[in-house]
Amino acid sequence: MGPLATVDFLRKLIEETPAAGDEEHIPLIATSIPQIPSRPLAIVAGGASPLPAMLACLRTLKAAGADAVAIPCNTAHHWYDELTREGGLPVIHIADAACDAVAARGLAGGTVGLIATRGTVAAGFYQRRFAARGLALECSTPEEQQRWVLPAVAAVKRNALAEAHALAVPACEALRARGARAIVLACTETPLAIEHAPCAVAASCIDATRALARACVAWWQRARAAVEA
């Protein structure tokens, strides 16, 4: 729900859509309301809940004719049950999409690293999905979180991508050094940081934003096939 993460998701959605011209792209409506209360602060520090504002967005999207919703903010999925129950639209889950991407790399039984906000780590939905697939999870230590992950996310949010890159790379390298065979970039600001410049760790990274875009394209193709059948 950072504005740049939203744009990154929309760009990846276009890239993942097989289309020869405008008319084959997915019709969509997007709300970008950067004033929604911080999701991580609500989870780990008792801050204001973002749920009412997120539900208002879902109602806007539904009124505009949306048939399904993608939320390019991992931490927001802490409220997944409430959002789907009260929002009235199916929400394509970013962590399910990311876990499918991990599975596609043939990593069953290995250790996978997670770069995420403290809120996403505390929420636990990635841990539950990884465990269900037999994957061990390696998270950033509190020191790594404080030194690298949080400042990288904040840097993306003020469009300082070179600075964000220099912070995100060591955060990933630390997880690799502790045995992670792949690293899920499970905060939608972090792919922007890693992709800003070439780096060795990029090959190990699984971009949850791109995974969500792929899941949306698959949803769209199924929905269109159902209408045409």
Place this chain on the structure above:
Amino acid sequence: MGPLATVDFLRKLIEETPAAGDEEHIPLIATSIPQIPSRPLAIVAGGASPLPAMLACLRTLKAAGADAVAIPCNTAHHWYDELTREGGLPVIHIADAACDAVAARGLAGGTVGLIATRGTVAAGFYQRRFAARGLALECSTPEEQQRWVLPAVAAVKRNALAEAHALAVPACEALRARGARAIVLACTETPLAIEHAPCAVAASCIDATRALARACVAWWQRARAAVEA
């Protein structure tokens, strides 16, 4: 209204917004309906009018709470009067924004090139604005349009940016060779083509998409100041 041009506009809107964090960015709602009938074909070849679909988008945006609208498609501004009259929202005009960017370069009295669809050229709104500011206009010849501009736009629409770049550069160079001191990229696909790789002609280009983003930020700052006053 090409999907990639819409994302390019949203990215430039973020880049042009002075913000230290999420909450200082502009709240927005975006519709991207790539199935809207072709604007150039409606103007130059008697194709289906895009106006009803564009008005439907404006009604969606108004119902969602929008206070002003930006349309990152130059050719769509052929219907500017109908859109503002029947859409019920102020529309920030992309050609006014681009002309302000030309003026900011101190080009009064010179010749300015225009890279645009045949529909935008035929619509005439850029010509009228340039003439009002004492600027001579240099357009692509029909041969240049056919050989370079149209294929460049089509290439962006299928995300083939390297190909689009190789087509857009000679289209700009031809205008430079005929005396254009600056070139307005007045089709929102073309900045994506030019920016894809470094090129000498880029320094002469004025990006109508970025100009529109700047005009939106200025609108937002005025609107916020009015609320706070």
